Amino acid sequence: MVYRVAMVPFCDGKLTRWEGVPFPANMVSTTSELGNTSQRYGDPELAKANEGFALAALGLNGQRRFIPIKPIRHRRGEEGDWVKIAVAEKDVPSGSSVECDGLIFWGTTFSGVRSADCPPVAITESTGMLRALLHAGRNELELGVVREGVRAFGHSFQLKNDKIWTAVGPGIKRCCYRDSEKPSRVIDLDAEILTQLLEAGVPEDHIVISSHCTSCSRTIKYPSHRRSDELGQEVEPEARFTTFLY
Numbered sequence: 001m002v003y004r005v006a007m008v009p010f011c012d013g014k015l016t017r018w019e020g021v022p023f024p025a026n027m028v029s030t031t032s033e034l035g036n037t038s039q040r041y042g043d044p045e046l047a048k049a050n051e052g053f054a055l056a057a058l059g060l061n062g063q064r065r066f067i068p069i070k071p072i073r074h075r076r077g078e079e080g081d082w083v084k085i086a087v088a089e090k091d092v093p094s095g096s097s098v099e100c101d102g103l104i105f106w107g108t109t110f111s112g113v114r115s116a117d118c119p120p121v122a123i124t125e126s127t128g129m130l131r132a133l134l135h136a137g138r139n140e141l142e143l144g145v146v147r148e149g150v151r152a153f154g155h156s157f158q159l160k161n162d163k164i165w166t167a168v169g170p171g172i173k174r175c176c177y178r179d180s181e182k183p184s185r186v187i188d189l190d191a192e193i194l195t196q197l198l199e200a201g202v203p204e205d206h207i208v209i210s211s212h213c214t215s216c217s218r219t220i221k222y223p224s225h226r227r228s229d230e231l232g233q234e235v236e237p238e239a240r241f242t243t244f245l246y
Helices: 044-057 138-142 145-157 189-199 225-231
Strands: 003-005 008-010 015-017 027-030 069-071 085-087 098-100 102-106 111-115 120-125 130-135 164-168 207-210 241-245
Touching (some): 027 044, 027 120, 069 111, 069 130, 085 098, 085 145, 098 102, 111 130, 120 145, 130 145, 138 189, 145 164, 145 189, 189 207
Parallel strands (some): 003 207, 069 098, 085 102, 164 207
Antiparallel strands (some): 015 027, 027 241, 102 130, 111 241, 120 130, 120 164
8 A cells, every 4th residue: 555645744834744654764845834945046045044944943954964966957858868866975075965866875964855846755774774865857757767766775775675665755746737748638747656666666555655736735835836837936936845854
């Protein structure tokens, strides 16, 4: 059975986390209540402060090595393109981002990925000490990012895939995602993520999927690129939220 549940708000609704689900690591996402966390949009100093607030609330500021992911910008259908799953090498200083589609790390090192509709996918094992975080947008999924992420994670730590646990964070759902070139075509990122996890050998009862749609969720609001496009920048400025895995 795949667990499809909502992440639970805390810290005055500025953060959400899993509760009561079988996922051994800690996965937390910021919300619109906290504000934009990407320095590419709006006030860079405010974005930095917002992310710093989240790290402080989680007790992670300055105490552990933080290696954020800088997602690669793939072009759909580009010949010869592939996903890059990186490893957080020991010589990478805290705060330095790694340009990749997924990052493997362990111990006291933690990571984060900023997104605005693309679901973050977390991978771990029974102790929660070995971890990987993926940016699973449409382009990355077409290149098999989840399948490759699970394979690389298992290979790095000599783990069989049935010992792997996964969690899919907030992202745009099929209710709000249509192909811009073929509006009648519904795009279901969760379904593709689930397909790749099962093909990689992850057991169904080791998979947790957030029920929150970043575009239309009413109970908890996350920044959404699609909603910003539809409402306009004056109504809904472009922004990003961060998902941390530790």
